[in-house]
Amino acid sequence: MPQAVSRTGWATRFGLIMAMAGNAVGLGNFLRFPGKAAPYGGAFMVPYFTAVILLGIPLMWMEWTIGRHGGRFGHGSTPGMFHRMWQKPVSKYIGIFGVLLPAMVGIYYIYIESWSLGYAWQTLTGEYWGKTSQAAMGEVFAEYVGLGDGVAFSLQAYFFFLITFALNILIMSLSISKGIEFVAKYAMPALLFLGVVLAVRVLTLPPVEGRTVGDGLAQIWRVTDWSVLKSSDVWIAATGQVFFTLSVGLGMVHSYASYLNYKHDITLSGLTSCTTNEFVEVILGSTVAIPAAVIFFGAVDTRAILDQGTFAIGFHALPVIFQQMPAGQMFGVMWFVLLFLAGLTSSMAMFTPLLLFLEDELGLTRKRAAAGIAICVFFLMQPVILFYNRGVLDEIDYWMGDFGLVLFGALEAVVFSWIFGMKKGWREMHVGADLRVPRVFYYVMKYVTPVFALTLVVWSVQDSLWGKLTMENAKPENVPFLWMARAMILAVAGFLIWGVWYAWRTHPKFFEEAGPQSEAPR
Amino acid sequence: MTLFSWIYMLAVWAVILTLNVFCFYKVFQKPKIEPIEEEQDGEVSFK
16 A cells, blocks of 8 residues: 555645735735836736736646645645646656746745845844935945855845745744744735735825825826737736746645645635735735835836846835835835745745655655755755855746746646646536636636747747847856856756656555545645 | 826726635635545545
C-alpha cells in the first residue's frame, strides 16, 4: 500500500480565503498596478477587466481544481498534480514550473519585502525626516540598499532582510493552520484596515496649489484616448498585471488548494479571493499612491516618478509627501506596514510548493525539508542582495516573475482544458460547490482562456524575449552577473528535474499504483 | 476628473464591492470547513 501523507488542513474557511487572498494581494497591488495603469488612463481598465474575467478568474478556478484534485492523491505540488491529470512522462516535468517559479520569485521578493519593514522603522524613528525632496529620498534609498559600483551591502537592509527571512521560514515550517492560516487571518484584516485608512486620508486631502484628489484619480480613471486599445502594449501590460496580481501561473494556489478535502467548495472560495484582491488593487491601490503624488507633485512629475520604476513612487515620493502632511509620520508607518503585510502574505506561500514537493515526493520530514529550504534559499539570496546593483534581481524577475508565470499559466490552461478535458474539469470543479458557475464559463475555460494565455505567451516572446535572451540592453560590466542569475535558475531547475526523476523512479508504487487517498484531510 | 470619469470609476468600484460583499455573505452562511463525509461507491454528487 502507498504510504499516506498525513497533514493537517485548513481549520476555517475564513482562514483559507484570507490566505488565498493574501497570496494574491502583494506589493504589486499598491506599487505595480498604479504604475501600469496610469500611462494609459481609464482605457487600461478595459483590457484589465477583460483579462480578469477571461483569464484571471478561470485560471484561478482551474488552479483550485488542479490543487484539490492532486491533493486527493497525496500531491501538494504541481509535478504530481499534472501527472494525475495527464498520464504522460512529460506532464510531471511541466509541473516543475509550479515549484521553480514561486521559489525563485521568493528568493528576491523577500528582500524587497524587507525594505518595507526597514522603511517602516526608518519612518517610525524619523531617520530620513528632513529630506524633503525626491532626489534626497532617492539617495536615502540608494544608501539603504547599498547602491554603488562595488558590492551592494547595507547593514541596516541586511538586518531587516534577516528578520523578514526568519519570519517567512518560521511561518512556512509550521503546519498550514498554525502558520500560514493563523498569520493570514490577522494580517489580511489588518492590511485591509490600513489600506482603507490610507485611502480615506488621501481622498480627504485638501488641494495643494490648486491640485485636487480628483486630478490624481484622473490619472487612472480618465479616458483621454480610446485608441490606445488598438496597441498590443496596453493588452500585454494589463494581462501581465492580472497574472501577477492574482498570483496565477505560479503554483502557489495549487499547493494551498491541495490541503482541501474533496468536498470543500472551490468555486465560491476562489471567486471570493479574486474579488478581495480586486478590491485591494483597483479600489485601494488606485487611491493611495498616485493621487497623493499628483496632489503634492503634479501630474507631470508623477509620470516622471513612475518612469523611474516600480519602487520610486513607494520609496522615494511618498516619504516626501508624508513629511508634508499632518500626522505624516503615523501615516508613513502605516503605509510601509501595509506594504510589509501585503508582501508577507504573498511571500509565505512562495516556498510552500517546494516544501510540499520535498515532503510528498521525496519523502522528507517537514523539519528536514524546511531546514533544507532555509539553508539553500539563504545562500541563493546572497547574490540577489549583494549584486542588486548589477541587475541580478531584475534578471530573475523577468524569467520567473514575468515570462515564466505567463508560460506556465498557458501550459496549465491547455493541460486542464484540452488534455484533462473540460467536461471532467467542470465536473471536478463543481464537486461540493457553493456557487454554480454560469455555463458560459465552461466555454470560456475551454476555448478562450487557453487561447488568450497562449496569445499572451506569443506577445511576450515578440515583445521582449529575444532582447532579454541576448542581453541587448545590459551593461557589459553586468553581463557576468546576469549569467550568474541564469545559472542560479538553472541550478534550481536542475535539482527539481533530478527530484522528479528520482521520486518517480524510487517510489513507483506510491505514484503509479495508489488510488485516490481517502477523504483524509491534508 | 470629468463627470464621465467619476461615473466610470464609481461604477467599477460598485461592481467590485457588490461582488465581494456577495461572496463573503455566501461564505459566512457556511463558514466552517465541513467535516469529512464518506463517499458512497466512489460516487460524488453535484450540489
